[in-house]
Structures are given as C-alpha cells and as structure tokens.
Amino acid sequence: MHLIPEPAVIVMIGASGSGKTTLARTWPADYRLALDSYRWVVCGDAGDQEATADAVFLLDAVLERRLARGLTCVVDATNARADVRRRLIEAAHAHQLPAAAVVMTAPLEQCLTRNARRPDNRRVPDIEVRRQYQQISLARPGLHAEGFDHVVTDDRLLRLRLLLQRAADRHPDHQDDVDPSEHARRVLARRFFGEDLAEAFNWTQLRPQHDPIGALTIGGEEITLAYRTWLPNPMDWGFEAQVPCLGGCPGPAWVPVHGPMDLLATYDDDFPEDVVRCDRCGAGATSREAV
Numbered sequence: 001m002h003l004i005p006e007p008a009v010i011v012m013i014g015a016s017g018s019g020k021t022t023l024a025r026t027w028p029a030d031y032r033l034a035l036d037s038y039r040w041v042v043c044g045d046a047g048d049q050e051a052t053a054d055a056v057f058l059l060d061a062v063l064e065r066r067l068a069r070g071l072t073c074v075v076d077a078t079n080a081r082a083d084v085r086r087r088l089i090e091a092a093h094a095h096q097l098p099a100a101a102v103v104m105t106a107p108l109e110q111c112l113t114r115n116a117r118r119p120d121n122r123r124v125p126d127i128e129v130r131r132q133y134q135q136i137s138l139a140r141p142g143l144h145a146e147g148f149d150h151v152v153t154d155d156r157l158l159r160l161r162l163l164l165q166r167a168a169d170r171h172p173d174h175q176d177d178v179d180p181s182e183h184a185r186r187v188l189a190r191r192f193f194g195e196d197l198a199e200a201f202n203w204t205q206l207r208p209q210h211d212p213i214g215a216l217t218i219g220g221e222e223i224t225l226a227y228r229t230w231l232p233n234p235m236d237w238g239f240e241a242q243v244p245c246l247g248g249c250p251g252p253a254w255v256p257v258h259g260p261m262d263l264l265a266t267y268d269d270d271f272p273e274d275v276v277r278c279d280r281c282g283a284g285a286t287s288r289e290a291v
C-alpha cells in the first residue's frame with residue numbers, strides 16, 4: 001500500500017474520464033481543489049472552457065492560502081501540461097511541502113466511454129481526450145525529473161477504506177442512545193432526498209403496522225410523504241406524496257415520488273393524473289395493495 005505523506009500537494013494527472021474526481025472524493029472536501037468547481041464558481045457552468053483562466057486564478061489563490069497554513073491540497077484537474085505541473089510543484093516546494101503525482105491508469109477506451117456519458121456541457125471532444133492521454137503517457141516517465149517527490153498510480157492507492165472510514169465518522173451506524181430503526185429512517189430520508197432536503201424532512205407518524213409518514217417543511221409550506229412498503233420486492237418500496245383527491249373528497253390521495261424531481265412536480269401540481277390514488281373514495285389509480 002502506498003501512502004502519500006501529508007501535508008502535501010497531491011496532483012492528480014489524468015485525461016478527462018479517467019476517474020480523477022471519484023478518487024479525489026476520497027480526500028476530505030476541503031482538500032479538493034477542482035478546476036471544474038472553480039469554473040462553476042465564476043460562471044455557473046463547470047464545463048465552460050472560457051472560464052478556465054479565472055478558475056485557475058481562484059485555484060491558485062486557494063492553493064496558496066491553504067499551503068501557507070500547511071494544509072494538504074488535492075488538485076483535481078487534467079494536469080496534462082508540464083508548465084501546469086511545474087507551477088504546482090513550485091507552490092508545494094515554496095512552502096517546504098512535498099509534491100505528489102497521482103497518475104490515473106484508466107485505459108484510453110474507458111476515458112472515452114466515461115467522457116461520452118457526461119452531460120453536454122461537461123463532455124470534452126474525443127480528440128481532446130486522446131491528446132490529453134497521449135501527453136500524459138509521454139510525461140509519465142519524467143515525472144520524478146520534473147520535481148515530484150512522489151509518483152504513484154491510482155491503482156496502488158488504497159483509498160476505499162479511508163472513504164468508508166470518513167463516511168462512518170460522519171454517519172455512524174448508531175450510537176448507543178439512538179434507536180437503530182430511528183437511525184435507519186434518517187438514512188433513508190437522506191438517501192432519497194439528498195442532504196439538503198433531508199434537513200427539512202422529519203418523520204411525523206410512526207405507528208406499528210402502518211407505513212411511516214413524514215413531512216418536508218420549510219417555513220409554512222409542507223409536503224406530506226408516506227414510505228410505502230407494501231410491494232413484495234423491497235427494491236420497489238418508496239415514497240408517496242400526499243395530494244388533493246381528484247375526485248373532490250377530503251382524501252388523502254397519494255402520488256408516487258421517486259426523487260426531488262417528482263417532489264417538484266408534486267409541489268407544482270404537475271403530475272400525471274392517472275398515478276393519483278385516493279385512500280378514501282378510491283378515485284384514480286388502482287390501489288397498489290391489490291398487487
């Protein structure tokens with residue numbers, strides 16, 4: 001197992017689609033200086049290449065201020081060009097910190113495949129991916145000579161355990177004073193809604209033999225949600241949002257919601273009518289209990 005000493009400047013080197021960002025996420029969030037993120041900061045579009053100069057300006061400024069504090073930086077960018085790498089090595093050494101190169105080993109075909117799956121604004125032309133790949137292949141034997149104190153390949157870094165450890169520190173399975181099922185319900189909400197929405201979500205009705213019910217509440221606005229567990233395959237279990245009955249009775253009626261987009265549609269009353277099911281009058285879609 002290769003360990004990179006910390007603090008250090010850790011320079012990811014890999015073509016677009018080589019898995020740099022996934023690997024970078026194994027370090028704590030504040031360590032990660034991602035060029036795409038700074039593009040997004042300056043113009044709202046992580047893929048806008050015209051924002052690169054401004055993004056580099058921000059990245060360098062943050063790098064400098066962190067290194068002045070003796071803190072590790074993981075530079076998540078292609079770093080295919082020697083002059084870019086030289087700048088990073090010099091920054092590390094100016095603060096008496098080691099510079100470590102992490103070379104991505106994903107084959108070109110895999111980079112191209114991953115790149116092709118990206119959203120339009122994040123996709124790099126194939127010819128550019130090939131060019132980056134070629135540049136890095138040529139540079140790789142000379143990385144020590146460029147001034148890197150450590151050169152490792154991503155396949156030698158055992159980062160998964162560190163990632164799991166950090167996640168476990170952040171979201172412990174359950175402390176002694178927390179009911180495990182209470183914890184499971186919290187995890188479920190976070191998985192379904194994402195971190196931000198989960199903060200606004202609370203379970204409100206937990207009765208034995210009944211599906212748990214909760215509410216997404218911001219200020220005076222609220223969406224009531226029930227977690228349905230009546231389908232035989234647990235993979236099909238999921239949330240339903242409470243909506244007015246289309247038959248006009250007091251309800252409650254429900255529509256299935258599979259994630260934040262469906263919640264938005266529910267909020268906007270913009271869901272297909274044929275998925276609404278009323279518990280009281282039976283209007284709408286056939287009860288799933290019949291399954």
Ligand SMILES: [Zn+2]
Pocket residue numbers: 245246247248249250251253278279280281282283
């Ligand atoms: Zn009804």
